[in-house]
Amino acid sequence: MxxxxxxxxxxxxxxxxxxxxxxxxxxxxxxxxxxxxxxxxFDAQRSRFAMAVRRIELDALVGWSTVPGTxxxxxxxxxxxxxxxxxxxxxxxxxxxxxxxxxNQPEVGILGLLVKEIGGVLHCLVxxxxxxxxxxxxxxxxxxxATRSNYTKVHGGASVxxxxxxxxxxxxxxxxxxxxxxxxxxxxxxxxxxxxxEVDGDVEVLDGFRWMxxxxxxxxxxxxxxxxxxxxxxxxxxxFAGPDLGAxxxxxxxxxxxxxxxxxxxxxxxxxxxxxxxxxxxxxxTRTEVSTREVPLGGLPEWHRSPExxxxxxxxxxxxxxxxxxxxxxxxxxxxxxxxxxxxxxxVAFLVTRLLGVLHVLVHVRAEPGYLDVVELAPxxxxxxxxxxxxxxxxxxxxxDEVLGAAPxxxxxxxxxxxxxGRFYHALxxxxxxxxxxxxxxxxxxxxxLTLHQLAxxxxxxxxxxxxARSLVACLHSLCAGRPx
Amino acid sequence: MxxxxxxxxxxxxxxxxxxxxxxxxxxxxxxxxxxxxxxxxFDAQRSRFAMAVRRIELDALVGWSTVPGTxxxxxxxxxxxxxxxxxxxxxxxxxxxxxxxxxNQPEVGILGLLVKEIGGVLHCLVxxxxxxxxxxxxxxxxxxxATRSNYTKVHGGASVxxxxxxxxxxxxxxxxxxxxxxxxxxxxxxxxxxxxxEVDGDVEVLDGFRWMxxxxxxxxxxxxxxxxxxxxxxxxxxxFAGPDLGAxxxxxxxxxxxxxxxxxxxxxxxxxxxxxxxxxxxxxxTRTEVSTREVPLGGLPEWHRSPExxxxxxxxxxxxxxxxxxxxxxxxxxxxxxxxxxxxxxxVAFLVTRLLGVLHVLVHVRAEPGYLDVVELAPxxxxxxxxxxxxxxxxxxxxxDEVLGAAPxxxxxxxxxxxxxGRFYHALxxxxxxxxxxxxxxxxxxxxxLTLHQLAxxxxxxxxxxxxARSLVACLHSLCAGRPx
Numbered sequence: 001m002x003x004x005x006x007x008x009x010x011x012x013x014x015x016x017x018x019x020x021x022x023x024x025x026x027x028x029x030x031x032x033x034x035x036x037x038x039x040x041x042f043d044a045q046r047s048r049f050a051m052a053v054r055r056i057e058l059d060a061l062v063g064w065s066t067v068p069g070t071x072x073x074x075x076x077x078x079x080x081x082x083x084x085x086x087x088x089x090x091x092x093x094x095x096x097x098x099x100x101x102x103x104n105q106p107e108v109g110i111l112g113l114l115v116k117e118i119g120g121v122l123h124c125l126v127x128x129x130x131x132x133x134x135x136x137x138x139x140x141x142x143x144x145x146a147t148r149s150n151y152t153k154v155h156g157g158a159s160v161x162x163x164x165x166x167x168x169x170x171x172x173x174x175x176x177x178x179x180x181x182x183x184x185x186x187x188x189x190x191x192x193x194x195x196x197x198e199v200d201g202d203v204e205v206l207d208g209f210r211w212m213x214x215x216x217x218x219x220x221x222x223x224x225x226x227x228x229x230x231x232x233x234x235x236x237x238x239x240f241a242g243p244d245l246g247a248x249x250x251x252x253x254x255x256x257x258x259x260x261x262x263x264x265x266x267x268x269x270x271x272x273x274x275x276x277x278x279x280x281x282x283x284x285x286t287r288t289e290v291s292t293r294e295v296p297l298g299g300l301p302e303w304h305r306s307p308e309x310x311x312x313x314x315x316x317x318x319x320x321x322x323x324x325x326x327x328x329x330x331x332x333x334x335x336x337x338x339x340x341x342x343x344x345x346x347x348v349a350f351l352v353t354r355l356l357g358v359l360h361v362l363v364h365v366r367a368e369p370g371y372l373d374v375v376e377l378a379p380x381x382x383x384x385x386x387x388x389x390x391x392x393x394x395x396x397x398x399x400x401d402e403v404l405g406a407a408p409x410x411x412x413x414x415x416x417x418x419x420x421x422g423r424f425y426h427a428l429x430x431x432x433x434x435x436x437x438x439x440x441x442x443x444x445x446x447x448x449x450l451t452l453h454q455l456a457x458x459x460x461x462x463x464x465x466x467x468x469a470r471s472l473v474a475c476l477h478s479l480c481a482g483r484p485x
Numbered sequence: 486m487x488x489x490x491x492x493x494x495x496x497x498x499x500x501x502x503x504x505x506x507x508x509x510x511x512x513x514x515x516x517x518x519x520x521x522x523x524x525x526x527f528d529a530q531r532s533r534f535a536m537a538v539r540r541i542e543l544d545a546l547v548g549w550s551t552v553p554g555t556x557x558x559x560x561x562x563x564x565x566x567x568x569x570x571x572x573x574x575x576x577x578x579x580x581x582x583x584x585x586x587x588x589n590q591p592e593v594g595i596l597g598l599l600v601k602e603i604g605g606v607l608h609c610l611v612x613x614x615x616x617x618x619x620x621x622x623x624x625x626x627x628x629x630x631a632t633r634s635n636y637t638k639v640h641g642g643a644s645v646x647x648x649x650x651x652x653x654x655x656x657x658x659x660x661x662x663x664x665x666x667x668x669x670x671x672x673x674x675x676x677x678x679x680x681x682x683e684v685d686g687d688v689e690v691l692d693g694f695r696w697m698x699x700x701x702x703x704x705x706x707x708x709x710x711x712x713x714x715x716x717x718x719x720x721x722x723x724x725f726a727g728p729d730l731g732a733x734x735x736x737x738x739x740x741x742x743x744x745x746x747x748x749x750x751x752x753x754x755x756x757x758x759x760x761x762x763x764x765x766x767x768x769x770x771t772r773t774e775v776s777t778r779e780v781p782l783g784g785l786p787e788w789h790r791s792p793e794x795x796x797x798x799x800x801x802x803x804x805x806x807x808x809x810x811x812x813x814x815x816x817x818x819x820x821x822x823x824x825x826x827x828x829x830x831x832x833v834a835f836l837v838t839r840l841l842g843v844l845h846v847l848v849h850v851r852a853e854p855g856y857l858d859v860v861e862l863a864p865x866x867x868x869x870x871x872x873x874x875x876x877x878x879x880x881x882x883x884x885x886d887e888v889l890g891a892a893p894x895x896x897x898x899x900x901x902x903x904x905x906x907g908r909f910y911h912a913l914x915x916x917x918x919x920x921x922x923x924x925x926x927x928x929x930x931x932x933x934x935l936t937l938h939q940l941a942x943x944x945x946x947x948x949x950x951x952x953x954a955r956s957l958v959a960c961l962h963s964l965c966a967g968r969p970x
Contacts, residue, residue, distance in 0.1 A: 009840045011754035108771055177764035269496035279662035355494045461946055
C-alpha cells in the first residue's frame with residue numbers, strides 16, 4: 001500500500017454534549033417582563049394577519065374536484081393532497097375492520113426552526129401565523145412550515161421566508177433533522193421533515209417573526225391553543241437530553257423538576273435497557289397484523305356525503321368539510337380547500353411517575369392505519385372519549401380513568417392545544433401530564449415506562465414517536481425550567 | 486397526590502457495556518484445533534443433508550401458477566411469495582425508469598441466533614443447512630431461519646427446531662432484535678427480524694447443530710461460500726461496539742486491528758458527528774425522487790418469458806427460473822419453486838481508511854426500488870460490473886476502479902459469498918475490504934466515512950444499513966481478532 005499521506009482530517013465527538021446544555025440555558029431564560037412584551041407584540045399582530053374562514057359546500061370548492069367514479073376529492077393540479085377512502089383490517093382487535101376517509105399527502109414538507117445565540121443564549125425565530133382550521137386565529141409557529149407544493153410554488157404564491165436556511169444546510173449547524181410522522185388516523189403515511197438549524201450571522205427579522213428564548217416559549221406553551229402543532233413537534237426533536245443539565249436547570253423545591261432533570265441524563269439509568277425497548281417495539285411490529293387498502297371515497301358504506309360534509313352515520317369521529325379562506329398574511333390571498341373536522345375534543349395524556357428519583361413516562365405502542373411501519377410510541381391515553389359510546393367496551397383504551405379521575409395536585413400540565421390548522425378544522429385536544437405513584441396496575445403488554453433520555457434517543461430517528469407524544473414531550477421539557485404549577 | 490408507596494422498582498443501565506466485552510472475548514476464542522474439528526464435523530454432515538436441485542420449466546412448477554392476465558407467478562395457497570412486475574422511476578438519474586420482475590414477500594420471517602455462555606465464553610448455536618440456490622450445497626446458518634409461512638406451517642412440514650426461544654423471549658436476554666431489509670433490487674419491501682437471544686439453561690443440540698465461538702465463526706467467514714447470508718446479517722446486528730474492547734482484543738503488530746478496536750469505541754470520536762450523519766440520510770431521503778408501481782409480470786416490454794426462464798432481452802441482470810428440489814434434511818422432502826438467478830458475479834466492497842488511528846468505512850447512501858424508506862447505507866461499491874456494459878457511462882458507480890485496481894496488500898478481506906439460497910440461485914458476490922490512504926478523491930455527496938460504532942448504533946434500528954453492507958460489517962468484525970491476512 002502506498003505510504004500514508006499527511007492526514008488532513010480531524011475527528012469530532014460523535015455525540016454532542018454541549019448543545020443540550022445550551023438548550024437548557026435557553027430554557028431557564030424566560031422572564032415575566034419578556035412574556036408581557038410578547039403579549040403586547042402578539043396582540044398587535046392580530047390586525048395584520050386577519051383571516052376570514054367560512055364553511056362552504058363541498059361542490060363549491062374551487063380548484064378541487066370530486067373524481068367521477070371514486071368520489072375522491074383532489075386538487076386539479078394533482079398536487080397538495082387528496083381525500084380518499086381507506087379500508088383497514090386489524091384481525092386481532094375488538095374492532096376488526098372499518099372503512100374511513102383519509103388524507104393522502106405523499107409529499108414531505110419542512111417544519112423548520114432557526115436558532116441563533118443572542119447575548120450568549122439560544123433564541124428561536126418564531127412566527128405568528130393563522131391557518132384556516134385554527135379555532136382562535138393566530139398561533140405561534142416555527143420559522144418555516146412549508147409543504148413541497150408550497151416551496152416549489154405550485155400555488156403560484158409568494159416564496160416562503162427563511163426557507164433558504166433549510167434548503168442548503170451545509171453552511172449551518174444542524175441541531176435536529178428527522179422526518180416524523182403525523183396523525184396516522186387521518187393521514188396516510190404523511191411525514192414532515194423536522195429541522196432545527198443554528199446560524200451565526202445576521203438574520204433579518206421580518207414582520208410577524210420574533211426571536212424568543214425557549215424559556216419564553218415554554219411559558220407560552222401553557223396558554224390555550226397558542227403554540228401550534230408544527231412548532232410542538234419541532235421543539236420535541238431538540239436534543240434536550242445529556243449529562244450535567246442539573247448544573248443549569250434549577251432543582252427548586254419541586255421533586256418533579258429534579259426527577260425530570262435526572263430523566264434527561266442517561267447516566268441515571270432507566271427501568272428498561274434500551275435494547276429491551278427496541279426489542280419490544282420490534283415484537284409488537286411483528287405480531288400486530290394490520291392491512292390497509294385504498295377504496296373509493298364515494299363507496300364507504302358507513303359514510304354519507306351531503307352537500308356540506310362527508311360524515312359517519314353515527315355523527316362521530318370526524319367530518320370532511322369545505323372552507324373558503326380570505327387572508328391578509330398568507331402566500332396567496334384567497335382559496336378554498338377541503339378539511340378534516342373532528343367531532344368532539346380529544347384527550348391526550350402522559351402518565352408520569354418518579355422511579356428512584358428518575359421521571360418515567362408511560363408510553364403506549366399504538367398502531368394507526370396511516371403509519372409507515374405499523375406502530376409508533378404514543379401517549380398513555382390518546383382518544384376522543386365520545387367515540388367509545390358506539391364501540392364495544394373492550395375497545396375502550398386503558399388508563400382513561402386514571403387521567404380523567406386525577407386529583408388536581410397530580411395534574412402537572414394541562415392545556416387545550418390544537419392539531420395542524422392547515423388540514424384539520426377546530427381539532428382540539430386536551431393535553432395533560434398526570435403524575436401517579438409508582439406501583440402495580442400499570443403492567444400491560446402494550447405499555448412501558450421510558451425516561452426522557454430514551455425518548456430523546458428515539459426522536460433522532462423516524463417512525464418511533466407519534467405526533468401527539470411529541471407534543472407531550474415538548475410539554476414535559478417546559479416543566480424542566482418553567483414556573484411550577 | 487397520595488403518598489408514594491414503597492418503590493419496588495430497580496433501575497438498570499440504559500446502555501449495556503458488558504455485552505460487547507463478552508462478544509469480544511468470544512471473538513478471540515477460535516483455535517486451529519477447533520477449526521480442524523469443525524471441518525471434520527462439517528464433512529460428516531454432507532451425507533446427511535444431501536439435496537438434489539434440478540432446473541425445470543416454469544410451467545412444470547407444482548403448486549405454483551402463472552396468473553392469467555397478469556403473468557405473475559404465485560403459490561396456490563396465496564402464501565410464501567409472488568413474483569410480480571415493478572415499474573421504477575428515478576427522474577433524476579442517468580437511467581430514469583425501467584421495469585423488472587420483483588419478489589413480493591410481505592411476511593416478516595425470523596433469522597435467529599441462540600447464544601449461551603459455555604466455559605465462560607459466549608457460543609453461538611450454528612446450523613448446517615442446504616438451500617436450493619446454494620452453489621456448493623451445505624452452508625453455515627443461524628439457529629433459526631423461518632419465514633412466517635414456515636413457522637405457521639403453511640407447507641405442512643415439520644416444526645422449526647429452537648423456534649420457541651424466539652417466539653417467547655420474555656424469559657431470555659435479548660442481545661439484538663431488529664427488522665432489517667433484504668435485497669431491494671430483487672425484493673419488494675422484504676424484511677426479516679434479526680434476533681440474537683442468550684439462554685442460560687440446558688439446550689439440547691440436535692443433529693446438524695453445533696455450538697461455536699465467534700472466533701471460530703470469524704475464521705470460517707473467510708472460507709468461500711460457507712457462511713450464509715442470513716447468518717452474516719444476524720452477526721452484523723450483534724452489539725460489537727463499546728468502550729474498552731482493547732482490553733480484550735489483541736492489538737498485535739497490525740495497525741488495522743488497533744484502528745478497528747478504536748473504531749468500535751465512541752470515545753474515539755469520528756469524522757462526522759452522529760447528528761450530521763442522520764441529517765445527511767434525511768436530506769438524501771428527501772431529495773431522492775423515486776416512485777414504483779406494480780405492473781403485470783407478463784407485460785414487461787424488455788423481459789421475455791421462454792419455457793425455461795424470464796430474462797432481460799440483453800441477457801444481463803437476472804433470470805426468473807424454476808427448480809425441482811429433493812432433500813433429506815428439510816421440513817418437507819420435495820418441492821418445486823421459482824427463483825431469481827442473477828447473471829454474473831457481483832462486487833461488494835468497503836473502502837476503509839485509518840483517520841488518526843480510527844478506522845472509518847466509506848458508506849454509500851443508496852436507493853433501491855424495494856426499500857421501505859427510499860435509501861439505506863450500502864457498501865462503497867455494490868454492483869455487477871457486467872451490467873454496465875449496456876448502461877450509459879454516467880451510470881457506472883464511483884470507486885469501482887479503486888476496488889478492482891487495489892494492490893494485494895490493500896485487500897484486507899476477500900472471499901466469494903452467496904446471497905440467500907432460498908430465493909436466489911447461485912447468487913455469488915465477491916466481498917472485499919480494501920484499505921486506502923486517507924486523502925482527496927473520496928468527496929462525494931452520496932458517500933461518507935463512518936466508524937464501526939456509528940454503524941453499530943444505526944444497526945439497532947431498521948431501514949439504515951442494507952444487507953450487503955451488513956455482510957461486510959460481519960466481515961469487518963472478523964478482522965478485529967481473527968488471524969491477520
